[in-house]
Amino acid sequence: MSTTIRDVAKRLKLSITTVSRALDGYDDVAESTRELVISTAREMRYVPNRAARQLRRQRTETIGYILPAEGTGFTDLFFSEFIAGLSDEATLGHYDLLVAAAPPDSKAEKELYKRWVQGGKVDGIIVNRVRLSDWRLHFLSRQHVPHVSLERSLSHLDFVGVEVDSLSGLLELIAYLVSQGHRRIAYIGGGSDLKIDHDRFAGYQAGLEAAAIGSDPVLVVRSNITSEDGYRAARQLLDLANRPTAIVCINDLTAIGAMHAAHERGLMIGRDVSIAGFDGIADAAHTEPPLTTLEQPVYTVARQLAHMLLAMIAGTPLETKQVRIQPKLLIRSSTGRA
Amino acid sequence: MSTTIRDVAKRLKLSITTVSRALDGYDDVAESTRELVISTAREMRYVPNRAARQLRRQRTETIGYILPAEGTGFTDLFFSEFIAGLSDEATLGHYDLLVAAAPPDSKAEKELYKRWVQGGKVDGIIVNRVRLSDWRLHFLSRQHVPHVSLERSLSHLDFVGVEVDSLSGLLELIAYLVSQGHRRIAYIGGGSDLKIDHDRFAGYQAGLEAAAIGSDPVLVVRSNITSEDGYRAARQLLDLANRPTAIVCINDLTAIGAMHAAHERGLMIGRDVSIAGFDGIADAAHTEPPLTTLEQPVYTVARQLAHMLLAMIAGTPLETKQVRIQPKLLIRSSTGRA
């Protein structure tokens, strides 16, 4: 029912070839013919059928991102800032963004990747929250589909993307806390299979070592990197007889949850206990008190990743295939003296 | 490079037709042949090419949602909960979700709708933040593309979707505030072209009238429905010589911004000034103090809209084309006695 190229051709008594070539700017079409075709196509409200174009050109003009969590992950500010960046850059590059959510290593996750990649639904994929050994990256390489990732996987050598120097960020944060007199510093992490946990925990440990502070296993608690679980983990830490004076969290969301736990205890954050996070999400500035955090520009990083992916899809040589960024320590009121 | 149906046919020395019919469960294929085809296809890792399938079947198995704001809108909890619902329901229905963001009535918005609809990129579209006169709904109807919306437009009779009884919600909220002794109640709204502003403002006014309270124009301030602009609008209200004792906001985000403005003034929210919002986003429970709000189950509503849309696309008769929900007043600590 929509106007097709055949309709335009019929109206002008030209061939489909001529109409196609006129619209696509080929040089073997007379200028007068080209102008006639263009104005008639516009008048008939012709828009190319994307399935047909995709089938013929072997190109979807779509990139995909599968959020590695339940659907509720869309409300996680880290993920939503990330999607904002992907969407803006995709639109700028005249590409569309397909999104879905599926818990890591779930059947749903595997099905989606297979359908989107092997079924030719997207031209490329962005991966984040990379695992130390990530089946997704192996699969994407094996399928020869353009992909970029935020963080590299240890088992995957073919890395194109952005990585954050979490180790040095955490070193800096721990050093700062130690300079404030803290010696009993806790860590709320994520799943141990995650690259960010590996790096951030390593930074936490290195920071303690640098300050000649022994690490105490009871001060390390795992979470599923949600506000709720940060809250639970913090309660566990605050229940200790010899509780920590500072809590370093794997990200801002868990830190915000930890803050709720401290508020609930009637503790004054920044005085009775210091709390810090990572990511620098917008909410972190608006918590009570504002959260000390290691900021990485999530939105900008996402745009950069999308930009790199579009270049890969277009076959344009990337100026740089691997970008390493330095998180910036933002000291706010949620951390104070021990 | 991917396996095609032709490859499977060649391997088995069958026709493409037989392979297609075997995979699709037609009854004119011998059972032994069918099983052979299925196992061979699996072994050869055959996945149907979606462009070809889409072209032939005239179906994309994709629904679209264009967030009516700048890309930063993805971090707005109302929109992100909405997308979470759309994504979960789409995945359940074996559909994919295409997303983008574009400011209302912008050239980008028009381009995206045209490309996605006339170009056949999606089978249906979900619209929210409906305007009193909404070009999007007219366009979608004219194009005969399945669509649903959260709220109806006044100028559009062909409504399928969900609407929220904002009028009665606001009536209840105003009545509650009046019962707490408030008589100088302000309203922070949105653009006057928005249906939700029209309804919520009407409820605000009706509530004041019901309490025999005259309306004072200086107590009504417009915003662009962001936390930042709620903050700006609240400052304007709090600067008044005879400032309001209660501020009712068009949504939770503007209320959260208003709360920041009050905190900044050293005002105790719930005592010195009462603040209320609308939506019931997850953050509202975690503000300091927790926000009084008119809750609508955004995630659930989004799933319902997606469910209705998928039924429309499938040609399945909808049990009910128009759903009306009642927001629920959640009284929390951000509102107190005047």
Added chain:
DNA sequence: AGAATTATCCAAAACGTTTTGGATAATTAT
């Protein structure tokens, strides 16, 4: 004048799937 080249148009193939309208052998009914 005739050969070579160029400008400008077009038919058909291609992309990969599904559907249509068969062909043919086997089976059943008369």
Added chain:
DNA sequence: ATAATTATCCAAAACGTTTTGGATAATTCT
């Protein structure tokens, strides 16, 4: 034995675009 029916397979068309490999008339060169 022959006609009618059924089971099971297949070639080609279709979807709508782009590309390939032309055809033909006009122009330029010798």
